[in-house]
Amino acid sequence: MAVSMRMRKIILAVILLAFLLPPFVGTNGYALQVLNLAFIYSIAALGVTIATGITGMVVLGQAAFMGLGAYTAGLLMTGLALPWWIALPVAVAATGAVGAALGLVSTRIKGHYLAITTLGLNEIFRLVVLNESWLTGGPFGLRDIPTLSLPVMGGGIAQQLYVPLFLLTVLVYALALRIYRTSFGRQMRSIRDDDLAAESMGVNSRSVRVMSFALCSVFGAIAGGVFVLTFGFISPNNFLVFESIKLLLMVVIGGLGSIGGTFLGALVVIGLPEALRDFQTYYLAIFGLGVVVILLTVPKGLGIVADWLLAPWLPGEEGDEAGAAKARDVSDEVTLEEEDRRAMAVAARLKTERERAGSGTFARTAEPLLKVENVSKSFGGIVALKDVSFDVGRGEILGLIGPNGSGKSTMINACSGIVNVSSGRIALDGQVISGLPAWDVHAAGVSRIFQNVRVWNSMAVLENVMICHPATRQARVLAGAIGTGRARADEELARDDALKALDLMGIRHLAGRRAGDLSFGQSRLVELARSIVNKPRLLLLDEPGAGLRGGLIMELAEILKQLRDQGMTILVVEHRVKLVVSMCDRIVVLNLGDKIAEGPAQGVARDPIVIDAYLGGKVERKRRPEVVEIAT
Numbered sequence: 001m002a003v004s005m006r007m008r009k010i011i012l013a014v015i016l017l018a019f020l021l022p023p024f025v026g027t028n029g030y031a032l033q034v035l036n037l038a039f040i041y042s043i044a045a046l047g048v049t050i051a052t053g054i055t056g057m058v059v060l061g062q063a064a065f066m067g068l069g070a071y072t073a074g075l076l077m078t079g080l081a082l083p084w085w086i087a088l089p090v091a092v093a094a095t096g097a098v099g100a101a102l103g104l105v106s107t108r109i110k111g112h113y114l115a116i117t118t119l120g121l122n123e124i125f126r127l128v129v130l131n132e133s134w135l136t137g138g139p140f141g142l143r144d145i146p147t148l149s150l151p152v153m154g155g156g157i158a159q160q161l162y163v164p165l166f167l168l169t170v171l172v173y174a175l176a177l178r179i180y181r182t183s184f185g186r187q188m189r190s191i192r193d194d195d196l197a198a199e200s201m202g203v204n205s206r207s208v209r210v211m212s213f214a215l216c217s218v219f220g221a222i223a224g225g226v227f228v229l230t231f232g233f234i235s236p237n238n239f240l241v242f243e244s245i246k247l248l249l250m251v252v253i254g255g256l257g258s259i260g261g262t263f264l265g266a267l268v269v270i271g272l273p274e275a276l277r278d279f280q281t282y283y284l285a286i287f288g289l290g291v292v293v294i295l296l297t298v299p300k301g302l303g304i305v306a307d308w309l310l311a312p313w314l315p316g317e318e319g320d321e322a323g324a325a326k327a328r329d330v331s332d333e334v335t336l337e338e339e340d341r342r343a344m345a346v347a348a349r350l351k352t353e354r355e356r357a358g359s360g361t362f363a364r365t366a367e368p369l370l371k372v373e374n375v376s377k378s379f380g381g382i383v384a385l386k387d388v389s390f391d392v393g394r395g396e397i398l399g400l401i402g403p404n405g406s407g408k409s410t411m412i413n414a415c416s417g418i419v420n421v422s423s424g425r426i427a428l429d430g431q432v433i434s435g436l437p438a439w440d441v442h443a444a445g446v447s448r449i450f451q452n453v454r455v456w457n458s459m460a461v462l463e464n465v466m467i468c469h470p471a472t473r474q475a476r477v478l479a480g481a482i483g484t485g486r487a488r489a490d491e492e493l494a495r496d497d498a499l500k501a502l503d504l505m506g507i508r509h510l511a512g513r514r515a516g517d518l519s520f521g522q523s524r525l526v527e528l529a530r531s532i533v534n535k536p537r538l539l540l541l542d543e544p545g546a547g548l549r550g551g552l553i554m555e556l557a558e559i560l561k562q563l564r565d566q567g568m569t570i571l572v573v574e575h576r577v578k579l580v581v582s583m584c585d586r587i588v589v590l591n592l593g594d595k596i597a598e599g600p601a602q603g604v605a606r607d608p609i610v611i612d613a614y615l616g617g618k619v620e621r622k623r624r625p626e627v628v629e630i631a632t
């Protein structure tokens with residue numbers, strides 16, 4: 001039975017209210033202290049979820065950030081006698097700055113190396129605290145830090161702080177959920193799913209990684225600062241490497257990347273060992289077994305439950321009831337015949353629209369938009385491109401053809417900023433784009449699709465397209481989280497344009513679907529939609545028809561014709577000569593990295609040297625010293 005979003009909100013409200021009860025129903029101080037500790041750790045673990053689960057950077061040093069926040073707050077309160085409400089924000093800001101600096105380093109280190117580097121942070125932190133004992137108290141730690149006393153709540157410190165700590169936790173989690181939905185949240189997830197695709201579609205992965213790292217450290221520092229206010233004593237032992245691993249365990253049990261799951265993970269990792277203490281020496285073994293059972297039975301972690309409950313605040317099909325209703329109209333199991341029929345209908349509609357508008361209304365000019373000048377590219381000993389030059393005129397569709405391994409994809413990669421050229425230059429409308437990072441090339445007006453479909457699988461189709469919209473390109477974390485007027489307007493604009501792009505592709509009904517659940521053909525159309533949502537000046541297509549059949553090929557050809565009529569300049573790599581000839585104004589032919597021919601489509605297709613190269617023939621033997629310029 002489907003439970004409505006409204007009902008889920010009610011269930012969540014009841015659970016949250018139930019969490020507020022323990023101090024008022026005579027729960028003992030020890031149990032309250034354990035729950036307080038779980039709340040604190042859940043905040044630190046949320047930082048790990050942002051960096052590791054959502055952005056894909058394995059961070060194993062969160063305890064060090066927690067410790068940095070705790071020691072800074074503690075020292076400010078004991079050494080300078082600052083009140084907690086000044087010490088805590090200063091500690092959080094200082095730790096955030098350290099996190100951002102380390103984030104800069106993280107952009108240079110990836111994968112396991114980053115994990116090992118962050119693991120080292122724990123040890124560095126421990127050694128500094130132990131050796132600088134004049135400041136930190138060394139192994140004896142910092143004592144007599146004023147705890148936050150709230151007599152109005154009654155009872156001991158655990159009881160006094162329970163409700164404020166729980167409310168703080170709810171606030172921090174609500175903030176994280178908001179960030180998750182913003183453009184910054186989408187960018188973090190796109191980097192995790194496929195960073196190369198993200199970069200070439202306009203996501204500045206460097207700044208997103210730095211900010212994600214900074215956020216991770218900020219959440220760690222908040223947890224550390226609150227730890228000090230709760231316990232009034234800290235020592236290096238509170239922030240050892242073991243704590244970092246415990247935090248990662250919470251994130252894994254909670255289902256990597258699930259915000260709500262992280263909270264449940266923290267409850268299990270902190271609460272379960274305490275509940276098992278009666279088993280004395282065996283309790284850790286039983287705890288370990290419990291964790292293994294959870295991971296085996298629910299590999300996606302406790303996040304399944306949490307995400308179901310938090311669906312009204314999560315993006316995608318579940319969070320968007322209108323979108324979900326539309327998506328349900330279309331059966332999950334679309335047969336190939338149905339997909340074909342749908343594509344043919346879209347193709348027919350586009351054709352009628354185009355004919356009605358009067359085809360070829362855009363005046364093409366010989367003035368080049370893209371200039372490729374003497375570009376060479378080597379990969380070690382392999383020369384993929386040798387001194388290749390050509391222009392693409394404004395509004396022109398230029399076909400780039402050649403046998404396998406002739407350098408076509410390398411050229412597309414060079415034009416989109418994924419590959420740095422070894423020599424030569426590429427300019428768009430006079431602006432040199434070779435050497436720029438891929439996201440700057442995208443911002444200059446170059447979009448692309450890949451030879452193998454590369455959508456961001458875990459994200460909704462609509463999100464896949466919205467990421468590439470220029471209005472939400474800047475990762476404004478705070479503005480997005482607060483929901484300023486400007487941020488909301490930009491978001492609306494991106495959403496409207498993304499829906500229009502999906503409409504053009506005939507797949508608006510899939511907006512709420514998870515991209516990873518689509519068929520190959522549908523994914524290709526999503527890729528196309530996201531590549532035109534920024535209204536690029538130049539569209540690079542690397543074998544757009546690969547893997548598509550009948551109806552979808554017709555639909556693709558109609559879409560490209562429509563884009564051309566709107567004045568878009570297109571550089572397309574395609575194997576099917578017939579398709580290229582029907583679609584392109586001119587063709588450039590590559591073979592083994594050399595340009596061997598250039599000219600109008602029909603003429604090039606008939607050129608014996610081109611035919612020879614395609615048939616795997618004797619081009620080397622026959623090749624004329626100069627490039628063939630075909631006049632007709």
Ligand SMILES: Nc1ncnc2c1ncn2[C@@H]1O[C@H](COP(=O)(O)OP(=O)(O)OP(=O)(O)O)[C@@H](O)[C@H]1O
Binds near residue numbers: 402404405407410
């Ligand atoms: N990242 C890379 N590292 C090493 N060699 C590469 C790399 N990318 C391409 N190459 C080599 O460069 C040459 C040109 O490859 P490229 O993919 O550009 O050809 P292509 O014409 O697109 O081929 P296909 O039609 O098979 O996709 C090939 O020999 C290929 O092995």
